[in-house]
Amino acid sequence: MIELYQFSPAWDLPNPSPFCIKLELYLKMAGLPYELITQNDTRKGPKGKIPFIRDAGQTIGDSELIIQHLKTKYGDRVDSSLTADQHARGHLIDRMLHDSTYWVLLYCRWMEDNGYAAVREAFFSGMSWPLRTIVPPLVRRGLKRTLMGQGLGRHDREQIFSFGFAQMETLSVLLGDKPYLLGDLPCSADATAHGFILSFVGPPIDNPMREWIRRSANLMAYYQRMNQRFYPSLAQAR
Structure with missing residues (x-):
């Protein structure tokens, strides 16, 4: 197995x-x-x-x-039933989320103070003292350097979220009124997309990305549809 x-x-x-x-x-x-x-x-x-x-x-x-x-x-x-065009669309969705949206998620969780507080409690509260007080700020500083090196960290907050909104708008347009991103059945691009949507909407961390997605009728319907199909207990809880 x-x-x-x-x-x-x-x-x-x-x-x-x-x-x-x-x-x-x-x-x-x-x-x-x-x-x-x-x-x-x-x-x-x-x-x-x-x-x-x-x-x-x-x-x-x-x-x-x-x-x-x-x-x-x-x-x-x-993905075997996808056309060449659908494979290409799926590849572009993966690349956008992996190479761009991921960094916005990292910013929301580690650079925003409320995100950092939630991450620190969820990821480090089980550590013994003094590690739980020493390790989180070290990780945060390291990720800040990473974001600067990647490039997103060189922009101001408003610009960073504008990039994220554009990516979610792209996802919303590509989804349209279809049940899944590339048609009537979920594909690997849906696995990627739901992983990111759930990562923004699911945690108790308020930020502009979470708010934008919650205002998107088709993305929220898609979010619930994916949960109902693959994580029914999560769908019922929310």
Whole structure:
């Protein structure tokens, strides 16, 4: 059986990481049996990141490479019916969310004071003193340097959120009135998109991105539809 290593749950969500949610959703969509194993030490992953999987003795990191592995080994159970145009659209959605929206999420959680307070409580409160007082600010400073290096951190708050709004508007337009992003059935792009929407809307962290998504009728209907299909207990709780 596939072993899926991911962070501990937080905020009554399946996982605090959009990439962990994405990968678990893909496994659900593909109907592949898996065992969830909690792992909070990113150094344990082969890419220094979480999630990762172990499959028949092979350890694979990075959600995108993992999905490629699963498609190669078990067949493309999720995206095989997509047209070339749909595959291209799905790829662009993944890249936008991975390479742009992720950094806005990181900013919301770590640079905004209310986000940082929620993350500190959820991720570090179980640490012994004095680590729980020392580690969070060190991580925050490191992520601030990362955001500066990536480029998003060089913009002011209003500009950062304007980028995020544009990305959610793009997602809303691509979804339109369809049940899922590329048609009548969920695909791997939906796994990615729901991982990010849930990561903004689900945690008890108010910010402009959360507010924008909540005002989007089709994205919120999509959010509930995905929860009802893949996380029914979460849909009932919300």
